[in-house]
Amino acid sequence: MSRKTARRIFWAACFLLCLAGFLVSLLSGPVRTTPGDLIRFIGSPDPVRSAIFLDLRLARAVLAFLVGAALALSGAVLQGYFRNPMADPFVVGVSSGASLGAVVATALGFEAAAFGFSGPGLLAFVSGLGIVSLVYALSLRRGGFKVETILLTGIAAGALASALTSFFLFMRSDSYDQAVFWLLGSFQLAEWGQAATIAPWVALCLVASVWLARDMDLLALGDEAAQALGCPVRRVRKAFLAMSALLAALAVAVSGVIGFVGLVVPHWVRILIGPAHRTLFLASALAGGTFLLYCDLLARNLLAAELPIGVITAAVGAPFFLYLLHKKR
Amino acid sequence: MSRLPAGRRGAIGDMCPWYVSPILLLFLLATIAPGVSSWGHVPAVHVPNAAPAPAPVPVVDRSAQVITDDLGRPFARPDRAPERIVSMAPNVTEILFAIGLGGRVAGVTRFCDYPPEARRLPRIGGLVDPNIEIIRSLEPDLVIAFRGNPLRLVERIGRLGLPVFVLDIGEGLEDLPPLVARIGRITGTDVRAGELAAGFRGRIEAVDAALKGIASRPKVFVMLYGQGLWTCGGESYLDDVIERAGGTNVASALPKKWALYKRERIIRDDPDVVFILSRSTADFEAGRDWLAGMAGSGAVSAVRSGRVYELDEDAASRFGPRLVDVLDRMAALLHPERFGGEP
Numbered sequence: 001m002s003r004k005t006a007r008r009i010f011w012a013a014c015f016l017l018c019l020a021g022f023l024v025s026l027l028s029g030p031v032r033t034t035p036g037d038l039i040r041f042i043g044s045p046d047p048v049r050s051a052i053f054l055d056l057r058l059a060r061a062v063l064a065f066l067v068g069a070a071l072a073l074s075g076a077v078l079q080g081y082f083r084n085p086m087a088d089p090f091v092v093g094v095s096s097g098a099s100l101g102a103v104v105a106t107a108l109g110f111e112a113a114a115f116g117f118s119g120p121g122l123l124a125f126v127s128g129l130g131i132v133s134l135v136y137a138l139s140l141r142r143g144g145f146k147v148e149t150i151l152l153t154g155i156a157a158g159a160l161a162s163a164l165t166s167f168f169l170f171m172r173s174d175s176y177d178q179a180v181f182w183l184l185g186s187f188q189l190a191e192w193g194q195a196a197t198i199a200p201w202v203a204l205c206l207v208a209s210v211w212l213a214r215d216m217d218l219l220a221l222g223d224e225a226a227q228a229l230g231c232p233v234r235r236v237r238k239a240f241l242a243m244s245a246l247l248a249a250l251a252v253a254v255s256g257v258i259g260f261v262g263l264v265v266p267h268w269v270r271i272l273i274g275p276a277h278r279t280l281f282l283a284s285a286l287a288g289g290t291f292l293l294y295c296d297l298l299a300r301n302l303l304a305a306e307l308p309i310g311v312i313t314a315a316v317g318a319p320f321f322l323y324l325l326h327k328k329r
Numbered sequence: 330m331s332r333l334p335a336g337r338r339g340a341i342g343d344m345c346p347w348y349v350s351p352i353l354l355l356f357l358l359a360t361i362a363p364g365v366s367s368w369g370h371v372p373a374v375h376v377p378n379a380a381p382a383p384a385p386v387p388v389v390d391r392s393a394q395v396i397t398d399d400l401g402r403p404f405a406r407p408d409r410a411p412e413r414i415v416s417m418a419p420n421v422t423e424i425l426f427a428i429g430l431g432g433r434v435a436g437v438t439r440f441c442d443y444p445p446e447a448r449r450l451p452r453i454g455g456l457v458d459p460n461i462e463i464i465r466s467l468e469p470d471l472v473i474a475f476r477g478n479p480l481r482l483v484e485r486i487g488r489l490g491l492p493v494f495v496l497d498i499g500e501g502l503e504d505l506p507p508l509v510a511r512i513g514r515i516t517g518t519d520v521r522a523g524e525l526a527a528g529f530r531g532r533i534e535a536v537d538a539a540l541k542g543i544a545s546r547p548k549v550f551v552m553l554y555g556q557g558l559w560t561c562g563g564e565s566y567l568d569d570v571i572e573r574a575g576g577t578n579v580a581s582a583l584p585k586k587w588a589l590y591k592r593e594r595i596i597r598d599d600p601d602v603v604f605i606l607s608r609s610t611a612d613f614e615a616g617r618d619w620l621a622g623m624a625g626s627g628a629v630s631a632v633r634s635g636r637v638y639e640l641d642e643d644a645a646s647r648f649g650p651r652l653v654d655v656l657d658r659m660a661a662l663l664h665p666e667r668f669g670g671e672p
Contacts, residue, residue: 056465
């Protein structure tokens with residue numbers, strides 16, 4: 001099978017799965033609904049069905065898709081950035097920093113909502129971006145810019161943030177159940193407002209990353225080679241780092257920390273359709289959104305009580321990833 | 330890379346930094362502005378349109394029609410008594426049934442098992458994980474939430490247009506009668522709820538009267554069996570119940586509702602009486618044996634004298650009507666001399 005055919009099949013499958021995922025999301029839930037109900041609802045809307053179909057299920061599906069796209073894109077960018085297949089939004093400390101912010105906000109009772117975020121969400125966003133800026137500034141201090149330095153600084157800062165998070169959780173055991181939301185992620189409280197807040201940014205970052213994709217291809221040759229070929233390495237690096245941090249911080253701010261999507265989805269895509277960054281970025285966003293949509297379906301329908309989505313992403317993602325890895329090698 | 334024209338600069342190389350930031354700033358404003366106007370100000374608590382709310386509301390009328398919930402948010406009393414009430418906490422369910430509103434409860438949590446009739450009602454999920462979709466589908470005209478429910482979730486329900494009233498967890502027994510009266514006010518059953526509240530107040534005062542001038546206050550340790558030495562700290566309402574029952578909570582100094590006690594401390598504090606919160610007699614016996622077998626517990630007065638008693642965990646851990654039963658039992662066990670004989 002030629003690469004071109006494989007690519008076509010991949011895109012078609014992704015679109016179909018994505019559409020099917022949205023449809024199933026609309027139809028499944030603790031309140032029983034049939035396709036007939038949905039059609040009747042479209043014909044004559046009533047407040048209860050409107051709340052269930054649109055405000056609860058569709059808003060949730062859309063948010064899950066957006067967050068999945070943001071995380072996968074962020075991961076794809078960072079893997080290219082570090083030229084390291086282990087990189088994901090956790091590596092530069094965004095996720096740990098953001099969960100620290102959320103847990104601190106919860107512990108201190110900071111609940112004022114703003115800009116479509118809840119109080120903890122807002123603080124999560126700010127501290128997620130804050131920790132990346134800190135990591136970046138620290139890495140620059142050690143004379144010149146080195147990818148290894150930023151990677152190690154990020155891991156250290158992330159570990160420190162995680163330790164502080166555990167400390168705050170320990171001190172305020174009352175807020176534990178809310179903290180679980182931030183540490184393992186959930187779309188239980190999804191709202192249109194959140195989707196509308198992050199959608200433009202996800203779109204902007206997607207467009208920008210596709211626009212800069214060739215520079216990312218050049219970076220794969222090494223910074224010196226890329227520079228020689230006319231790529232303004234430092235600016236490109238800065239832009240990519242900022243974008244990936246923004247995407248990850250937005251995702252955490254609305255849904256808590258959801259692991260594995262950013263790490264694994266770009267690998268799937270690379271294995272299936274190749275490493276060129278333009279298609280990789282686009283396909284990662286679509287595949288990541290679809291993947292998280294299905295994970296959320298499982299999270300809310302598998303058991304009577306809702307499962308944290310972080311449990312599902314790892315449990316579903318890891319085996320599939322291993323399968324792809326060993327089939328291709 | 331041969332596809333690239335020679336000397337091509339990356340896309341960002343052509344981009345002048347000075348105009349990038351203004352564009353991003355505009356973009357930021359554009360996304361934030363609709364956020365502020367469309368969802369930033371949606372009131373979390375739905376105020377039914379039917380309730381009269383003219384701009385210059387007379388003070389007297391206001392106090393009669395609009396009450397605030399324990400989050401300080403205004404709640405307009407509906408014209409008609411609510412017919413479909415969703416209770417988001419077991420203690421609320423117990424109070425609703427005690428008022429006689431059992432027939433109007435449309436949904437309860439999976440923990441609402443008292444009175445037994447409550448078990449037959451539709452379940453909305455748990456205390457921290459109620460299902461919003463199920464709540465909405467029950468079409469409630471009143472949702473009574475509790476501080477134990479995650480606030481964000483309660484607000485989410487309010488934004489669906491459902492009238493939500495949030496109640497706080499009391500700090501002491503004296504908060505129970507007002508809580509019952511408040512639930513009566515929002516459900517349009519002021520009279521019956523008022524009588525119930527007065528009954529509770531009378532029973533609490535009766536215990537106070539019976540214990541007037543007691544010579545000693547036994548040291549009490551409350552143990553939540555099954556998870557180590559979990560006990561109620563000074564911020565718990567059980568601390569107040571112990572105080573009113575004529576005892577002293579050894580963990581009173583801990584500034585928490587619930588806290589894990591250290592084994593060394595319980596030996597040092599040497600409680601005279603231990604209450605084990607348990608769901609069944611078998612549970613209680615297992616807890617009593619565990620305590621007796623704990624290293625060093627032979628030095629604890631309560632274990633030596635056998636003053637280790639069972640306390641219904643559900644009754645004691647829910648801020649509801651049965652808390653008064655807990656007070657009666659505790660007072661009778663701590664001061665049998667005042668309540669007519671041996672326990």
